[in-house]
Amino acid sequence: MDALMLLCRPGFEADCAAELASLDFVGYARAVANSGYLHWHSADIAAIDLRRLIFPRTGFRQTSEFSQLSESDRLTPLMAAIEPLGTFAELRLEYADTNEGRGLQRFLKRFRGSLEHALKQQRVVTGNGQRILHIFFHDSCNGVIGVSSDGEAGPWELGIPRLRLSGAAPSRSAQKIEEAWLKLMTEAERSHWLREGRTGVDLGAAPGGWTWQLARHGIKMTGVDHGKLAQSLMDEYPVQHVSADAYTYRPPKTVDWLVCDVVDKPARTEACMEKWLVNGWARMALFNLKLPMKQRFATVQTLLQRLETALGDRKVIIRAAQLYYDREEITVVVMPVERA
Secondary structure (H helix, E strand, O other): OEEEEEEOOOOOHHHHHHHHHOOOOOEEEEEOOOOOEEEEEEOOHHHOOHHHOOOOOEEEEEEEEEOOOEOOEOHHHHHHHHHHHOOEOEEEEEOOOOHHHHOOHHHHHHHHHHHHHHHHHOOOEOOOOOOEEEEEEEEOOEEEEEEEOOOOOOOOHHHOOOOOOOOOOOOOOHHHHHHHHHHHOOHHHHHHHOOOOOEEEEEOOOOOHHHHHHHOOOOEEEEEOOOOOOHHHHHHOOOEEEOOOOOOOOOOOOEEEEEEOOOOOHHHHHHHHHHHHHOOOEEEEEEEEEOOOOOHHHHHHHHHHHHHHHHOOOOEEEEEEOOOOOOOEEEEEEEEHHHO
């Protein structure tokens, strides 16, 4: 059987495996708890769309493994395994998002230069096309080689964005929504929806990290929360603060954006988003669903199916992912097809 290698948040290996097992393909997982990755073995690897998976941050199709590389010459055996694979636009050197994995950063920083030089010299990495060469290191001498194409591995090495948090942001949650639209929306969709003059509501807004991100794109925001929004946010942008309950507030007219990062049971949040979208109070929604300790994928699957059923024959795009800046949650975006 062929194999996929998938990187995820440590502790979510079983959720990745459950998600893959829910697909209509025969296969099995090989994983270690809290390792930050798993292998999925199946004869139907080519049919699996990595872009639609929720729990993996990134992934690739495994072509070979390497072991016991000599510290004096790692390049020769790696090049011998890589050259038959063809040409690539990009090289990604990856590792697990664990303390042990992050301990490889210094080694990989040194090794990257010599490997990239060899790959470019042999015209393996050309900068052209959409194929990406992945080399995953368990440690400095053992790992996995693989390939992805057509953007299926996502936009970032390791599946981890390097986003700067501005000092003006009211909270660190501002990074979540930025990663969400970079990961879950295309460039054309971002251009369409993040347009000056649009309107939005942030349910459970305080202190205002998500409101701030949208307001700085020129979106006229209403932050709904009994708590206060950051004064700096109120001073800099024409944000309206409504002291009300996130679940009972209703907008006076339809808005473009509905966003929500309320800490509550996921079923309650989903029901609220469903109500807004079905009643046409918002044209699109981006929200987080907090996850239970157990049966996380089963919960996600049930709630997303419930949302899809409620929206009926409306032509919408629903995408979901556990983002790097998420923790015990996933992020969901729902957009009308005709406005994509």
